Amino acid sequence: MFDSLSDRLSATFDRLRGRGALAETDVREAMREVRIALLEADVALPVVRAFVDKATEAAVGQNVLKSVTPGQQVVKIVHDALIEMLGSEASDLMLDVTPPAIIMMVGLQGSGKTTTTAKIAKRLKERGAKKVLMASLDVNRPAAQEQLAVLGGQTDVQTLPIVAGQTPVEIARRALQAAKLQGYDVLMLDTAGRLHVDQGLMDEMKAVADIASPTEILLVVDALTGQDAVNVAKSFTDQVPLTGVVLTRMDGDARAGAALSMRAVTGRPIKFIGTGEKLDGLEQFHPERVAGRILGMGDVVSLVERAAETIKVEEAEALARRMDEGKFDLNDLRSQLNQMKRMGGLSGLASMLPGVKQVKQAMATGAADDKHLVRLEAVLSSMTPKERARPEIIAAKRKIRIAKGSGTTVQDVNKLLKMHQEMAGMMKKMKKMGGLKGLAKLFGG
Numbered sequence: 001m002f003d004s005l006s007d008r009l010s011a012t013f014d015r016l017r018g019r020g021a022l023a024e025t026d027v028r029e030a031m032r033e034v035r036i037a038l039l040e041a042d043v044a045l046p047v048v049r050a051f052v053d054k055a056t057e058a059a060v061g062q063n064v065l066k067s068v069t070p071g072q073q074v075v076k077i078v079h080d081a082l083i084e085m086l087g088s089e090a091s092d093l094m095l096d097v098t099p100p101a102i103i104m105m106v107g108l109q110g111s112g113k114t115t116t117t118a119k120i121a122k123r124l125k126e127r128g129a130k131k132v133l134m135a136s137l138d139v140n141r142p143a144a145q146e147q148l149a150v151l152g153g154q155t156d157v158q159t160l161p162i163v164a165g166q167t168p169v170e171i172a173r174r175a176l177q178a179a180k181l182q183g184y185d186v187l188m189l190d191t192a193g194r195l196h197v198d199q200g201l202m203d204e205m206k207a208v209a210d211i212a213s214p215t216e217i218l219l220v221v222d223a224l225t226g227q228d229a230v231n232v233a234k235s236f237t238d239q240v241p242l243t244g245v246v247l248t249r250m251d252g253d254a255r256a257g258a259a260l261s262m263r264a265v266t267g268r269p270i271k272f273i274g275t276g277e278k279l280d281g282l283e284q285f286h287p288e289r290v291a292g293r294i295l296g297m298g299d300v301v302s303l304v305e306r307a308a309e310t311i312k313v314e315e316a317e318a319l320a321r322r323m324d325e326g327k328f329d330l331n332d333l334r335s336q337l338n339q340m341k342r343m344g345g346l347s348g349l350a351s352m353l354p355g356v357k358q359v360k361q362a363m364a365t366g367a368a369d370d371k372h373l374v375r376l377e378a379v380l381s382s383m384t385p386k387e388r389a390r391p392e393i394i395a396a397k398r399k400i401r402i403a404k405g406s407g408t409t410v411q412d413v414n415k416l417l418k419m420h421q422e423m424a425g426m427m428k429k430m431k432k433m434g435g436l437k438g439l440a441k442l443f444g445g
């Protein structure tokens with residue numbers, strides 16, 4: 001279902017493979033291609049922009065891990081950004097309430113609302129062992145209520161008996177009462193659709209929602225309508241408190257656009273996708289699997305994950321050994337900063353080094369922010385390896401050179417050296433106390 005997008009992206013990443021370092025120009029070139037691929041897949045422009053910015057930021061300046069190529073690493077970054085765009089985690093139906101849980105289905109005519117109602121009822125009955133009642137509130141379309149009754153017959157799910165001449169609100173009341181009295185776990189309300197979003201439809205939905213207080217309000221939209229599907233979802237979101245979206249006709253040659261922009265534009269998770277006319281053509285929406293399908297590179301993603309894990313462990317072990325020996329030079333500080341970045345910033349360091357009061361205080365006062373980190377890194381990078389190994393050789397002249405090279409000031413260089421001295425001093429103290437093990441004891445470990 002995401003074939004063309006998938007093809008384009010793999011062609012882009014193939015070009016990146018086998019190069020030595022993750023250069024900014026390579027990243028930007030790849031991201032330009034990603035941008036075009038997403039736009040061709042009909043993803044909304046603001047969503048594409050946000051996506052590309054985020055992925056570029058994550059990729060530029062990242063160290064290339066040992067044992068993977070830059071291309072592979074970019075695949076992983078784009079993969080993670082895709083998952084985030086799709087909503088990170090699969091969202092299930094939230095039916096954990098005093099029964100009956102009420103699922104209200106809304107959407108335009110022909111979107112697949114009635115079919116999806118029956119699909120979900122079937123799924124709940126078979127997988128969740130739920131007792132489900134379905135009711136059609138569609139009094140506009142002739143035979144809509146009969147259609148649901150037929151689907152109920154096919155899935156062996158009860159439908160509310162049809163009483164001619166009732167309004168949607170009256171049917172909803174009757175359905176609620178029946179569900180309560182007869183001990184149903186779940187009541188599904190299939191509301192009427194319209195050809196376009198109009199105020200009459202919205203008012204009717206609000207009236208039904210008011211008396212039914214649904215546990216879930218699911219919007220059904222047709223993925224084949226691309227950006228229109230997202231626009232429809234946006235206007236519904238503004239009017240009724242949707243809890244999720246079902247994208248139908250994902251079995252067709254729908255471009256990926258609707259699926260990719262939906263979450264970002266509406267803020268609501270895609271809960272299910274419809275994958276066929278038959279009543280078992282319904283799948284839970286898993287952002288991770290979909291991102292995998294789009295990139296078609298699951299092997300690369302897990303390779304990079306493993307490499308990142310190994311390096312983290314190796315670096316942490318090496319650092320722990322040196323700390324145990326009471327050694328801590330600027331190379332160690334640099335590798336510590338790199339680790340920190342991966343672990344999500346300063347709080348990571350503070351929690352690893354409980355003794356570094358200054359860092360904690362700086363964090364509390366807001367003095368140590370990400371900009372501060374970037375400056376520290378820049379200063380460290382413009383030192384030579386020898387200077388990092390033996391900070392005591394950094395005299396005035398070297399300080400001026402380092403400041404120039406890193407776009408900082410001599411004051412910044414001094415601050416870093418002082419911070420390092422304090423940390424190194426602490427390491428020495430720790431050694432006297434019996435190294436990391438002694439420290440752990442102090443903290444009750």
Ligand code: GDP
Pocket residue numbers: 107108109110111112113114115116193247248249250251252273274275276277281
């Ligand atoms: P409603 O007007 O929104 O209630 O739409 P219906 O449930 O009557 O569906 C309209 C048409 O779309 C029917 O022919 C369904 O079989 C078809 N349909 C619904 N969901 C899917 C789907 O996921 N895939 C495909 N291929 N067809 C679907």
